[in-house]
Amino acid sequence: MTRLTLTFLLASSVAVTPLMAATANNADGATVEYRKQWHSDILTGYQNLATQGQTLASQAASYCQTPSPEGFEQSKQAWLEAFLAWQQVRFVDFGPVEHRNRAWQFQFWPDPKNLVARKASYLLKEGAPITPEKISESGVAVQGFPMAEYLLYDQAFNGSDSALPADHTCKLLVEVTRHIADNGQSLANDWKGFQANYLGSDQYTDTTIRSAMAGLEILEERRLATPMGLRGNGKRSVYSADAWRSETSLAAMGASVQGLKQSFLPAFSELLAERKQPDLAEQIAQQFDEVLANFPELERPMAPLLADDSAYKLLQSLYIDITQLTSLVNDRAAVELGVVRGFNSSDGD
């Protein structure tokens, strides 16, 4: 008897229709209005990245032309602004950012083998001219923010003979930041060109929601829980975080949440409201603000917070806020909308 009931329940749950199929059954382009909004909001983020990337490249070129301590500090600041602009749109994992692994080009991470440092050392010792072609052929560990961060911030490197503004290092910084700027500009342009396909395929509604879900999961699990020692070997380690050299891991998390709020949440809230979930939409909006209320106080280096148990509480508080946000979006809202990020579908083979 029990067994029969079980089978019946399972049989009915198999028939749950995913969003993609649901929209296909409804009038054509049922969710196109939301994609219009997402397209526009993400474009704003990409254009900001393009602008900040351009500023970074110009600043690096100008510093290397006339090196000065002030110019060095301004270059670091320009790196940070551009890096945070990237963090805001980092969740988008589909469309033109997939082209030639652009997302990886912007930020090669995680880097457990410290390829960034090894590649820098190799390029600088090799003595071969640093050209745009050299950067293009050297792989993603060379092409983005972590490489520029290494040249600007790495303590050991900054104490070495190769430290900025050494000629060869300057050349590398200029070309890497130029590569970032070019990628930012191409990405913004390509995203504009992607509009017709994005609006024309209902499946991109699911894809966009999944990308935000993945972004939140990576934020919670890999960017925060892992360095906090809540995963893996259980040891706290700032080296498991990204951007530890510039001590901006936490600021970057704040920027990513801010980016989701600006580029993802508006259309998502409307979609939830339209699916008769206005209360959930409101809860999610409030939880975004709860997470963001940890900042700017938490825009500080992560290492000291990991080293001190009472300071660690600040990280725990952020972690709890983020898990609640992730749970609202990835569990509750996703279930309401029939969007699944699965064991197999999210990382296939």
Place this chain on the structure above:
Amino acid sequence: MHELTRRSLIKTALAGSAAITLSGCTLLPRKATGHSPQQYTGALGLPDNHFAVGAIAPDGTMLWQSPVDTRCHSGCNRPDTAQVVFFERRPGWAFYVFNSESGERLHRIEAAEGEHFVGHGVFSPDGRFLYAPANRYEPGEGIVAVYDSQRGYQRAHTFELNGIGAHQITMHPDGQTLIVGLGGILTHPDYDRIKLNLPTMKPALLMMDRLSGDVPARFQPSHHQLSTRHVDVAPDGTVYAAYQYQGPAHELRPLVARYRNGRYEEIDFGEAIHRELGNYIASIVAHPESDLVAIASPIGGTALIFNGHSGEVVGKASLPDCAGVEALVGGDFLVSSGRGKLVRMGKNKAATGVASMSVRWDHHLV
């Protein structure tokens, strides 16, 4: 045919020569070619974020679970023995040999230096040699690494594939030809799972002589980004390949190819079904008792059965994160999902739930 009758038949077949064993294969689900009748093994994600390999009976009863160090992907049964092999997921640094009746771990064999496994393997019909596709990762060369199970799984041979991204391998019913899916995607373990050569991929379906390593046939899909990962073969020798398209999501391409009578052709299921498959197929299995073939797409949350000769879809179900497929005695298929569901599917009938478990099933059942 009742199961008991089948089992008696298998035993008879196993007692005979290799040729008879093979003809037995053509009549029966390959599950039944090992000692364990009607048992399905898969890689598992556990609720505590640890990993295991587990075996189930057709009714969904978990027969055993054996812990492993990291997430596994697929494997193969060793003919005429109670052994099942499972490979770590790409980049796979080891494979495990289990007693398929008890789940006891018998061996853990590490990949050779400079190589990693890709999640799949198959045995020679006599159960002696294990053929494991692998990646020689510095030069990025696809190979088939051959292990001798009679010598404690020592490395016996290496066959070159002259291509990148070897993935699933299976044995043709002739007992001589290995069928290999060459995904075409270059990866390197230092670079996570980044696809390093999307513009220049050269995926292919390969036929390889299992003794010489010669590759007498190589077929290319209609687009260079149709990663030819998964393969299976019907008892009549018809070969099936399943693709994963690496281009933009809004482009729909063929996802299944068939090779028979000297012709390699792609099957078009029509636009509506292709949308439901999300450009990605995780498993393809040809039923040993019929002309039916089943595929599952976790991206599309869709599993379907089609007629191998006509390409007509004769059964379809929505099942979030479905991926694993195997043939059931009697003509149906068993489908597993990353959400712990096991579902029975058949021609022209509604899918029925078999079990719902707290484990997450990885891509394949064997």
